[in-house]
Amino acid sequence: MNSYQNLSMSEQKAEYGAVRARFEAFKSRGLKLNIARGVPSKEQLDLSQRVLTDLTAPEDYFADGVDTRSYGLSDGLPCAKAFFAELASAPAENVIVGGNSSLNMMYDAVMRTMLFGIGGCEPLVKQGRLKWICVVPGYDRHFAICEQMGIEMVTVPMLADGPDMDAVEELVRDPQVKGIWCTPKYSNPDGTTYSDAVVRRMAGLKPAARDFRVYWDNAYCIHDVYGEGDRLAPIYPLAVEQGNPDLVLQFMSTSKISFPGAGVAALAASDRNIQIIKNRLKYQTIGYDKLNQYRHVKFYKDVDGLKNYMRLHRNILGPKFKIVLYEFEHKLGGYNIARWSTPKGGYFINLDVLPGTAKRVWELCRDAGVTLTQAGATYPYGVDPEDKNLRIAPSYPPVDELLTATKLLCLCVKIAAVEKLLEDDKEEE
Amino acid sequence: MNSYQNLSMSEQKAEYGAVRARFEAFKSRGLKLNIARGVPSKEQLDLSQRVLTDLTAPEDYFADGVDTRSYGLSDGLPCAKAFFAELASAPAENVIVGGNSSLNMMYDAVMRTMLFGIGGCEPLVKQGRLKWICVVPGYDRHFAICEQMGIEMVTVPMLADGPDMDAVEELVRDPQVKGIWCTPKYSNPDGTTYSDAVVRRMAGLKPAARDFRVYWDNAYCIHDVYGEGDRLAPIYPLAVEQGNPDLVLQFMSTSKISFPGAGVAALAASDRNIQIIKNRLKYQTIGYDKLNQYRHVKFYKDVDGLKNYMRLHRNILGPKFKIVLYEFEHKLGGYNIARWSTPKGGYFINLDVLPGTAKRVWELCRDAGVTLTQAGATYPYGVDPEDKNLRIAPSYPPVDELLTATKLLCLCVKIAAVEKLLEDDKEEE
Secondary structure, rough: OOOHHHHHHHHHHHHHHHHHHHHHHHHHHOEEEEEOOOOOOHHHHOOOOHHOOOOOOHHHEEEEEEEEHHHOOOHHHHHHHHHHHHOOOOOHHHHHOOOHHHHHHHHHHHHHHHHHHOOOOOOOOHHHOOOOOOOOOOOOHHHHHHHHOOEEEEEEEEEOOOHHHHHHHHHHOOOOEEEEEEEEOOOOOOOOOHHHHHHHHHHHHOOOOOOOEEEEOOOOOEEEEEOOOOOOOOOHHHHHOOOHHHEEEEEEEEEOOOOOOOOOOEOOHHHHHHHHHHHHHHHOOOOOOOHHHHHHHHOOOOOOHHHHHHHHHHHHHHHHHHHHHHHHHHOOOOOOOOEEEOOOOOOOOOOOOOOOOOOHHHHHHHHHHEOOOOOOOOOHHHOOOOOEEEOOOOOOOHHHHEEEEEEEHHHHHHHHHHHHHHHHHHHHH | OOOHHHHHHHHHHHHHHHHHHHHHHOOOOOOOOOOOOOOHHHHHHHHHHHHHHHOOHHHHHHHHOOOOOOOOOOOOOOHHHHHHHHHOOOOOOHHHEEOOOOOEEEHHHHHHHHHEEEOOOOOOHHOOOOOOEEEEOOOHHHHHHHHOOEEEEEEEEEEOOOOOHHHHHHHOOOOOEEEHHHHHOOOOOOOOOOOOHHHHHOOOOOOOOOOEEEEEOOOOOOOEEEOOOOOOHHHHHHHHHHOOOHEEEEEEEEEOOOOOOOOOEEOOOOOOHHHHHHHHHHOOOOOOOHHHHHHHHHHHHOHHHHHHHHHHHHHHHHHHHHHHHHHHHHHOOOOOOOEEEEOOOOOOOEEEEEEOHHHHHHHHHHHEEOOOOOOOOOHHHHHHOOOEEEEEEEEEOOOHHHHHHHHHHHHHHHHHHHHHHHHHHHHHH
16 A cells, blocks of 8 residues: 555556546445434434333323423423433532523523623623634534624634643633633544543633633533543533633533434533523523423433443444444555544544545535535534545444445545545646 | 492491401411412323323334434424414414424524514614513513513503504504514413404504514414304414515414423414524524424324314313302402403403502412412513503312412402502592
8 A cells, every 4th residue: 555645647547547437336326325414323212212101101290399291490300400410510500401402502502692691791792703712623513603693713723632722722812702612522523532631721711701601512421432432521620620610511412312303401500600591591481391301311310320321322333433444444544645533432533534625525425425514514614724624424324334335435535635636746747 | 249439438447357357267278379370280281191102112203204303304393384384374384393382482583583683684682772562461471581682662552352453553663663472362361362353453564674573472372261262363364465474473382282391382484584584593403302293293183183182171271260250250240349351261361450459469369378470470571550460370270279269369359459448548538
């Protein structure tokens, strides 16, 4: 094996012909495969079926002294608050349990800060130019919220142990910077887990803006795929310890534990933040679906129960991650045209292709019937400045389809790389 | 029986002594009763138990070609859209099915207009002073949204056939007036159903503000309690007919059909409004709980199924409404100290007591262990200018408790009335 760059132009042309022929063979199969979004497979969803069936008689729906089917408890069922509190390493009274979407809870948190302010500050809509720190590559739906709200996104690179904290500490000196999106464990898309040092520095930030908040989207907090998995230091105690309790808003959900569309989400924050949020939330809803909250707590019981249960997910997801990584290693290794992450959990594998070819790889895959996450989606405004990042989501397709999709993807990476190198050669002439 | 006003002062004092003695007897019983909120009773909730238990195997959760447990379809499951479309007299593509709370959908609709505008207009936050029409008496949670958003509330009286439309038509000539709250059928709290003429005029409004919207909270659309019930003209066809499709946002929910805390809510609106809302909603959530949407459609099937089912509710609610009305008639009739509504459906009976005594009645009830909706709650900012309106919610308590609470309430109305009259006599001296 030789790096593509070391091939002569005629060797590159020969390679192009070879991979292109294999690509055409794939294309003629009329594939329709999807490795675009981090969606659990049907097999995974079936694992939680008893969440939906264990409660039957009307009396089963009584919990914490209330009929969970009725109104009330806008901050969540007490047993559900306790459940998420354990996950968040925060007291139960510092938790609000919501509906089926942590994205919705994050959105609403930003929306309330826009309209009503936080930390005793003016509403963000009255503060003129607003900025937000986005670690890149990152999660497109985080970025989209900023885009919709008209908040300018400033990027910080993801390093091996988390965001570049020197850059973050520098940026928060600007009073117009109001927040940062973090997916601290098995980060979307690169799978990085923040080191203890990074979590400590994040929890110790001294932003110029009193209404700056760390949006800690702990979406994959117990979503290990291999072995012991990574360990993430709990941020809330570290924030409290550094006199910074109000800095962090933590978000969690069971979207990738029970059901993506019918799970339970929660947020955890300081006394003061929770008090402010509760006082505002009561205008928006009389309460979230406590019955669904109770179904979940009843089935998973506690974090230990959850951890045991997540082994079943791992048994399904682990082999899928391995298939993709094996193919990458064997089809792309050594050519110097791609690098990829090897995460121990989460839902994604990050694939960096030859700069300037990510969009082309995406197009080629599309043309042959394989849907990838849109190239650029992992960057604010959908613009990857180097056009090199692709996010691979191995969870949804069955193993045989995943294998086919990955083989095709590897071919497309090669085609796009040779095309680019040949083009560069031409320009040099 | 004689009107209290015609009694001599000594007769008033004698009456005061008599009712006060009976009040003290109630008080000594240490009651703890609640007729404050429109909450269905346990008996009613049990009627819908099969919503929660009919779907069991994983395959049961496939509907409209999708696994309802998974992500997607942010505007709702197609069969759920069709279900609510029938209720709203609008096409299914003009419906968005949401989570468990229509209040939340109304709040979000206002919030989006505040932040992003509607009808091609600037966001409301950028438009300076904002006003909203509130029909009084009305629903406290509607008013609270305006209060939180800093929107000034201007009131319009409820007449026998709906809001005073002359006043509404006059007010919408002001470009700062951006909306009106309506509960068009069995209005909260007075039980009024808007007449065909009122619905037609509402649908034909020509507001100065292009971003004015009618918030049509059809919370009690099929919630008859007696006989045939009232008929409400469908507003959407009338708006279309008058060239006004974008004027109305309709809201519905099953909160008082299945479960207050775990039902399904929906909104219906014009093509243009729906397109705007969908384009914004996708930033807030990947989708609502489609599984719960499907549970509901599967059980109720369609509007005919729903109507049949609502008879079961009527069997429970009808007698409760009768108890309250019978007591009012027999204990308060003829004294000229109270007037009340006799709604054919909904969740409330409106009680107008002697002006200047509503708060006192509320206090007396509280002191004897009966919780009423806070006096004033049916007016913006919690201020009833005449201090006369009370909202009675008969649905929640068992029949015997409801009877006791109503008897006590009638006594309190009398006590407060005589106190007031004696006070007035004193002032005249």
